Amino acid sequence: TWTPDAFVEKTVAELKEKIGSDDKVILGLSGGVDSTVAAVLLHKAIGTHLHCIFVNNGLLRKNEFEDVLEQYKGMGLNVKGVDASARFLDALAGESDPEKKRKIIGRVFIEVFDDEAHLVEDAKWLAQGTIYPDVIESVSATGGPSATIKSHHNVGGLPDFMKLKVVEPLKMLFKDEVRRVGASLDIHPERLGRHPFPGPGLAIRILGDITREKVAILQEVDHIFIQGLRDWGLYDQVWQAGAMLLPVHSVGVMGDERTYEKCVALRAVESTDGMTADWVNLPYEFLQKTSNDIINKVPGVNRVVYDISSKPPATIEWE
Ligand code: XMP
Secondary structure, eight states, X not given: OOOHHHHHHHHHHHHHHHHTTTOEEEEEEOSSHHHHHHHHHHHHHHGGGEEEEEEEOSOSOTTHHHXXXXXXXXXXXXXXXXXXXXXXXXXXXXXXXHHHHHHHHHHHHHHHHHHHHHTSTTEEEEEOOOOHHHHHOSSOOSOHHHHHHHHHTTSSSOOGGGGSEEEOTTTTOOHHHHHHHHHHTTOOHHHHTOOOOOTTGGGGTBOSOOOHHHHHHHHHHHHHHXXXXXXXXXXXXXSEEEEEEEEEEEEEEETTEEEEEEEEEEEEEXXXXXXXXXXXXXXXXXXXXXXXXXXXXXXXXXXXXXXXXXXXXXXXXXX
């Protein structure tokens, strides 16, 4: 029978054997479960010969880059945080088309990752947190660097880092098995229980073009919503949640003043694999408090709506 402890023991031994004691390995961390578990396994096998790269694309949740980088360092990982926010946001300026936004983000990610990979001497391997469902589905919906790399890897010439040999220690595992392996490696439950978050991040939750101001507004709204779910003990009952910044203004009133400001939509879904999803019946009291907090604390937003659409036909993300 399969047990996480036996998997760890066997995989660490295999990784040591395969990689040897001289080669260096590069791995892109996303903050998500799969890349984190892959990194900790490899770190157990080869220590500081594993070079992790964590890229800030400027489209992460509020404080996510700093917080997660600290956590990774606390786990003893050899990790370099690369703040490439300006590069991504400049490349996205003026673009409103959802698929073009995804392509730009994928391209810039590869450029940044390739630049960083060149700085690691003796790098011979690229490690990825690919899991079994990614292998069987050609289109990955798991998010993170591995998904970005895969969906772009036959466009034009290969970047240099892609000429590395590939190592994918989680390739035969399902998500729940990855979580169990993570627990057996003592990875913090909060990291293992994290909701999925798309690789293009907030870019596909800001409908229309992306500006720094819109990112900042959405980060505040998202933070109030997600922290609220945690405070109310609802976070683990939800498969994925987030806020969308809509490209409309609506009329409101504040004191004696008429306002004409932005509208956000909150979305929380139950799902097992993201292929189908139902909206979650969050308590009215929670929605009421969250809506008040958002409107009172986030300048520029005067209206909050809750998305009550299921997938299909509505997708989880709005773009
Ligand atoms: P949809 O919106 O298609 O989302 O119902 C299903 C799941 O996939 C995630 N998602 C993405 N993940 N790159 C990613 O890495 C993407 O471009 C992307 N689009 C959607 C979404 O967050 C949900 O978990």
